[in-house]
Amino acid sequence: MSSSLPPSTETPAAAPAPGPAFSPLYQQIKGLILQSLEAGEWRPGELIPSEMELAARFRVSQGTVRKAIDELAAENLVMRRQGKGTFVATHSAQQVQYRFLKLHPDTGDVQEEGRAQRRIIDCKRVRAPAEIARLLSLRSGDAVMQVRRVLAFVGTPTILEDIWLPGQAFKGLTAEQISAYQGPTYAMFEVEYGVRMVRAEEKIRAVLPDAEQAELLQVSTSTPLLSVERVAYTYNDVPMELRRGLYLTDTHHYRNALN
Known part of the structure; x- marks a missing residue:
């Protein structure tokens, strides 16, 4: 430089x-x-x-x-x-590894609750639909890695996530790799792919799940969920991840600190 x-x-x-x-x-x-x-x-x-x-x-x-x-x-x-x-800064550091984790247990804290149990439903390389490409500043049809997973806390499915990542930056990503990594997912992105997420923007709304989403979270289709769409950026505002999560909030709450 x-x-x-x-x-x-x-x-x-x-x-x-x-x-x-x-x-x-x-x-x-x-x-x-x-x-x-x-x-x-x-x-x-x-x-x-x-x-x-x-x-x-x-x-x-x-x-x-x-x-x-x-x-x-x-x-x-x-x-x-x-x-x-x-x-x-690194997502492996204790003081920042929960920076993008906003769902907190109603009792205790994140450290006491422990690491979420991850179940990978799907991990595949696909062509980006127009909407996904736009949010990741890609061209429609460019390769992306698409991941669907369920995060459970103390054995209870709590978060259903659909994640899209630019295919070029995350070439070779596998379900086994995501499941096996012991630290935060963003720390894995740093270590394995040299991509550090430095900020994120979110859109939040209340929704009802469809039949497939309800089955994966083991709830009824009439259960209200929190829908969180997040675009995470690396340096110089380059979007590197689109994450759409459905959060079950009967034992957890979404917490944000405003400065």
């Missing part, structure tokens, strides 16, 4: 005139660090260069680098560890 940078704004003489394309220098540094993350220069869980090293690399002050890293840390893209440095 090139370390070239637009003219510095750290001194008044070099400051560009404000305009639509103008962004503060720390934001430009943040963008350059993001380019390195996207290119895989530093992998999830790895230590990134110190603020001093990055300041020298980009020819800016250490304070400018610190401000850029502050924003990256606030967005859960990097993690600071006291006395050790700054690391690329």
